[in-house]
Amino acid sequence: MSDLLPFIVVGVAAGSVYGLAGLGLTLTYTTTGIFNFAHGALAAAAAFVFFTMHVDWSWPWPVALALAVIGVGVIGGLLVERLARSLSIVDAATAVVATVGLLLAVQGLIQWRYGTAARQLEPFLTGTAVHLGGVAVTRQQAATVLVGLVAAGGVLAFLRFSRLGVQMRAVVGNPDLLALAGTDPTPVRTAAWIIGSGFAALSGVLIAPFLGLEATLLTLLVVQAFGAVAIGRFRSLPLTYAGGVALGIAANILTKEFAGRPALGGLPSSLPFIVLVVALVLWPPRTVGRGNAASFDAERADRRWPAQARLAAIGVGAATLVALPHLVGPKLPSYTAAAALVVTFVSLALLVRGSGQISLCHAAFGAVGATAFSHFASSSGLGLPWFAALLLAGAAAVPIGALVAIPAIRLSGVYLALATFGFAILMERVAYPTGVMFGATGSRHAPRPSFAGGDTALFYVTVAMAAAACLLVVVVSRTRLGRLLRGLAESPTALTTNGLSTNVTRLAAFAASAFLAGVAGALLAVGAGNVNGRSFASFNSLLYLVVLAVAGRRLVPSAIIAAGLLAVAPAYVPDELVAHQALLFGVTIVVLLAVRGMTIRPRTTRTAERLEGSPVHSRLLERGATV
Amino acid sequence: MTPELAGVEVDGLTVRYGGKTAVEGLTLAAPLGRVTGLIGPNGAGKTTTFGAVSGLVPPSAGTVRLFGGDVSRRSAAARARLGLGRTFQRPEVCPSLTVMDNVALGCEALAAGGNLWRQIVPRRNDTARLRKQAAQALAACDITELADTPVAALSVGQRRLVELARVQAGDYRMLLLDEPSSGLDPAETARFGAIVRGLVAESGAGVLLVEHDMSLVMEVCDYLYTLDFGRLIFAGTPAETRASAAVRAAYLGDDDALSAVEG
Numbered sequence: 001m002s003d004l005l006p007f008i009v010v011g012v013a014a015g016s017v018y019g020l021a022g023l024g025l026t027l028t029y030t031t032t033g034i035f036n037f038a039h040g041a042l043a044a045a046a047a048f049v050f051f052t053m054h055v056d057w058s059w060p061w062p063v064a065l066a067l068a069v070i071g072v073g074v075i076g077g078l079l080v081e082r083l084a085r086s087l088s089i090v091d092a093a094t095a096v097v098a099t100v101g102l103l104l105a106v107q108g109l110i111q112w113r114y115g116t117a118a119r120q121l122e123p124f125l126t127g128t129a130v131h132l133g134g135v136a137v138t139r140q141q142a143a144t145v146l147v148g149l150v151a152a153g154g155v156l157a158f159l160r161f162s163r164l165g166v167q168m169r170a171v172v173g174n175p176d177l178l179a180l181a182g183t184d185p186t187p188v189r190t191a192a193w194i195i196g197s198g199f200a201a202l203s204g205v206l207i208a209p210f211l212g213l214e215a216t217l218l219t220l221l222v223v224q225a226f227g228a229v230a231i232g233r234f235r236s237l238p239l240t241y242a243g244g245v246a247l248g249i250a251a252n253i254l255t256k257e258f259a260g261r262p263a264l265g266g267l268p269s270s271l272p273f274i275v276l277v278v279a280l281v282l283w284p285p286r287t288v289g290r291g292n293a294a295s296f297d298a299e300r301a302d303r304r305w306p307a308q309a310r311l312a313a314i315g316v317g318a319a320t321l322v323a324l325p326h327l328v329g330p331k332l333p334s335y336t337a338a339a340a341l342v343v344t345f346v347s348l349a350l351l352v353r354g355s356g357q358i359s360l361c362h363a364a365f366g367a368v369g370a371t372a373f374s375h376f377a378s379s380s381g382l383g384l385p386w387f388a389a390l391l392l393a394g395a396a397a398v399p400i401g402a403l404v405a406i407p408a409i410r411l412s413g414v415y416l417a418l419a420t421f422g423f424a425i426l427m428e429r430v431a432y433p434t435g436v437m438f439g440a441t442g443s444r445h446a447p448r449p450s451f452a453g454g455d456t457a458l459f460y461v462t463v464a465m466a467a468a469a470c471l472l473v474v475v476v477s478r479t480r481l482g483r484l485l486r487g488l489a490e491s492p493t494a495l496t497t498n499g500l501s502t503n504v505t506r507l508a509a510f511a512a513s514a515f516l517a518g519v520a521g522a523l524l525a526v527g528a529g530n531v532n533g534r535s536f537a538s539f540n541s542l543l544y545l546v547v548l549a550v551a552g553r554r555l556v557p558s559a560i561i562a563a564g565l566l567a568v569a570p571a572y573v574p575d576e577l578v579a580h581q582a583l584l585f586g587v588t589i590v591v592l593l594a595v596r597g598m599t600i601r602p603r604t605t606r607t608a609e610r611l612e613g614s615p616v617h618s619r620l621l622e623r624g625a626t627v
Numbered sequence: 628m629t630p631e632l633a634g635v636e637v638d639g640l641t642v643r644y645g646g647k648t649a650v651e652g653l654t655l656a657a658p659l660g661r662v663t664g665l666i667g668p669n670g671a672g673k674t675t676t677f678g679a680v681s682g683l684v685p686p687s688a689g690t691v692r693l694f695g696g697d698v699s700r701r702s703a704a705a706r707a708r709l710g711l712g713r714t715f716q717r718p719e720v721c722p723s724l725t726v727m728d729n730v731a732l733g734c735e736a737l738a739a740g741g742n743l744w745r746q747i748v749p750r751r752n753d754t755a756r757l758r759k760q761a762a763q764a765l766a767a768c769d770i771t772e773l774a775d776t777p778v779a780a781l782s783v784g785q786r787r788l789v790e791l792a793r794v795q796a797g798d799y800r801m802l803l804l805d806e807p808s809s810g811l812d813p814a815e816t817a818r819f820g821a822i823v824r825g826l827v828a829e830s831g832a833g834v835l836l837v838e839h840d841m842s843l844v845m846e847v848c849d850y851l852y853t854l855d856f857g858r859l860i861f862a863g864t865p866a867e868t869r870a871s872a873a874v875r876a877a878y879l880g881d882d883d884a885l886s887a888v889e890g
Contacts, residue, residue: 499736
């Protein structure tokens, strides 16, 4: 036990930070109904602001800390509030896309200003360590725990005793009633966003000395707070905080236990995501009816072009594609990559647009397809014929898709997004480094087909595969499964009570999508020659969803546009811009959603559904408020 | 009661939400070929009972039998495939689809069922047959002229008719109708009563009806169960219910309902 004590101390310190971040997240989610994926990005931003003021400008740490927390809290809070207000009547899918977009934007901004290299932030609280039962506790650790406890206690007391706190709880209970009673819910929500963002900022500054300053890492570490939020069942603040501390302790004890086993090295740091996925699947948070069903606007018949125009467009498109290799010269590989990405995007569109289910783990499906293809096709592996290996690569992703269908059966909307994102991170940390996938060398070779060794031939082959995938998705969307999926997006209850086993339908959708995403991963790998885990990082899944949302609403055209934006456009713009691709897409989607009030589905039904999907409504149906 | 007449039979049903008991120890039977009413003040547990019977709400205790067989452990979809159709207090429809597509989708869901292959590939001529069935149901519910209108553009009353057409097209032997007349005007309500009576007389289907419009209840129902605070307080014919002191006490203060109960 005593040899575990140091790990417990570190765990309590880290856990307090997760708990703090989780508190902010739960507070804003319960008061506004919008789950802020960008919470961790705000934490990272605050850590960098603190770094600049304290290290670069040598300001005393209390001043820097206060300014960073208040500054990021207020600016971030107002920004998210503005975004959330435009979202207050839209569906869960749009809200997920918006806050994921914000995440990419904030993180991109940090990388633009500070670069991607990690920096070290010295503990800003120095002085002799305190000895506690024979264990040295640094001042930094003690202060972190203390600040965490004070802040958590403070927010609980605030909610219970202050006028604004009571109003905040009232907003959770019934915003319309509060408005009728003469209190505008908007400032109350604004206050919640500012407090929540302030908590994110505080957690970022506190955790940075333990982990170093790296935008992605910091963002992800606060994403660990998602695990704490899941333990708090998306409602309870005390439980969220306790969950954060418990996760911190457990992860550190596991780190010690697994120290001698590198194969399991990814496990301890993934614990919060395991908890997140398992908690979501085993104890699905209450969602009401179809309320949380999320849906991008399905393609509507009246929006389609007339048949002749479509044929003409397809003809012109085909002719352009045939001529393309002779027109673009050395930029051809970008087009080949784009063709492979079209397959990724149609597979995502099939889920998101076709059935209103959000997947934030498509990059993981791609990784499975790419590595499986490498095993099947390369001469050091099975050496199967190229096409057979390609189809088998898709088939290899199907069981993974079926696995993800388990959360999809039990969850919808933002909870499904969270579960799939947790799964994506787990895959990246635990499965990617294993020998079956990318292995220790981190790279896999994907051979070209023997009949298409040249760039031009490979381009044609990839385009043919992309066309086949588009055709498949169009056929699926127009036949029975497509109709059932569309119904599933809008009223799963109606389909269930009319005899459809919607579990089977969801399974079919995820399996089909995973198959295509697996094929796409293999095609991407072939185009690149060699791939590693970074090509399929979990953040790519976020980027895919955001880019697809930017690219419009129509099933196949949006997939083609999205692939063009992601793979072809970079070949024609300066390198500095390419490095900040995520920033550009993040800002674009935030602007589209917040300023233009872009909608992702028809206006008529949104208000009622939004209301029902919110925790506000589900809480109305339950006994008392826990906050 | 002979087994072939058995529709829905509920025995000792108890449903709790958290610590709150919504329905306690409810026993009722809604046979085929009859219209059975389930009435009671707001919060009496009527919709919860429907949820438990159709398989959407897990009961804490009790059994649900359908056509004589125990379905307590079957999913909502499986119960629907056995012949149990239902409508909702707040219509469950797909707003972006047209009326025709909504009704046809209901049939298609039933035809696809739980079979993965059937969910992907329809039987030969299935799609045309289902649309024909849907068109007939639209005609029976008198909403043929709305066939190509998106449901988003319809009133709540019209959406109820879409739901009614959907259960009719599905050819269910037992129907649960949850407050079908709310949102309908008096003429539509009268027409609705006629549709329900006609359905029962023609096909021999059974109907279990939750309804607040007492005049409609008294007119169409053969037998009534009255709930209050989750418990059954009276069971009897409309005339007996009207005369019951317990029912009058439950509705005390609800003048409209009271006067309707009093007739």
